Amino acid sequence: GIARAERQGRYRLGVMGGTFDPIHHGHLVAASEVASKFALDEVVFVPTGVPWQKRNRQVSLAEDRYLMTVIATASNPRFSVSRVDIDRPGDTYTVDTLKDLRAERGAQTDLFFITGADALRQILTWRGADELFNLAHFVGVTRPGVPLTQSDLAHLPEGGVTLLEVPALAISSTTCRERVRAQHPIWYLVPDGIVQYIAKRGLYPAAETGVPDDS
Numbered sequence: 511g512i513a514r515a516e517r518q519g520r521y522r523l524g525v526m527g528g529t530f531d532p533i534h535h536g537h538l539v540a541a542s543e544v545a546s547k548f549a550l551d552e553v554v555f556v557p558t559g560v561p562w563q564k565r566n567r568q569v570s571l572a573e574d575r576y577l578m579t580v581i582a583t584a585s586n587p588r589f590s591v592s593r594v595d596i597d598r599p600g601d602t603y604t605v606d607t608l609k610d611l612r613a614e615r616g617a618q619t620d621l622f623f624i625t626g627a628d629a630l631r632q633i634l635t636w637r638g639a640d641e642l643f644n645l646a647h648f649v650g651v652t653r654p655g656v657p658l659t660q661s662d663l664a665h666l667p668e669g670g671v672t673l674l675e676v677p678a679l680a681i682s683s684t685t686c687r688e689r690v691r692a693q694h695p696i697w698y699l700v701p702d703g704i705v706q707y708i709a710k711r712g713l714y715p716a717a718e719t720g721v722p723d724d725s
């Protein structure tokens with residue numbers, strides 16, 4: 511780990527943004543691995559408000575996604591959850607997330623934004639992309655099925671992004687939702703409490719089998 515003297519009194523805060531619809535073990539392993547490799551004091555999970563990239567599908571209520579994130583992270587003393595994105599009106603932009611966290615946590619905090627390979631590829635299409643790298647160090651984690659090499663980062667600011675290989679979990683929220691809809695199990699893809707919360711709240715119901723349109 512990093513010696514106390516090297517930290518110079520600075521607080522190292524990981525930031526894991528996501529829709530978390532639902533949160534799954536891929537998210538948790540990525541956060542845990544970055545926390546370990548970067549000697550983070552804490553990782554804050556930040557469920558998005560309106561995900562502007564996902565307007566074409568129905569996203570679960572922010573409160574359900576927030577509560578699932580709380581349930582999944584409760585047992586880890588270094589994991590926390592922030593409401594900054596779900597409480598801010600309008601679309602969620604990462605630049606706003608980082609500015610809000612910086613304002614909340616103070617100038618002695620260094621931010622490490624954790625992002626999967628798929629999200630990292632889109633990074634320069636984000637609003638305020640040039641500003642992002644001044645607000646946080648970016649950690650791009652590997653994700654099964656998403657090739658990512660150092661050359662993909664060629665156009666990003668020097669030293670602004672570190673790639674990290676994390677234990678590969680081929681899990682996505684999309685797969686989890688589809689499995690629930692198809693009444694297939696999601697045990698062990700998500701924490702036990704999430705399986706139970708989804709069932710209790712009736713999230714991701716099977717598509718209604720009404721009368722076919724052409725009958």
Ligand code: ATP
Nearest residue numbers: 527528529530536625626629653679681682683684
């Ligand atoms: P969806 O299928 O709905 O897009 P998702 O599984 O991609 O859901 P998000 O909430 O979109 O989950 O992802 C939040 C962050 O976690 C993103 O940076 C994403 O790249 C990363 N991530 C998600 N799943 C994994 C995984 N299995 N391994 C590594 N990173 C992941």
Ligand code: MG
Nearest residue numbers: 529628682683
């Ligand atoms: Mg995704």
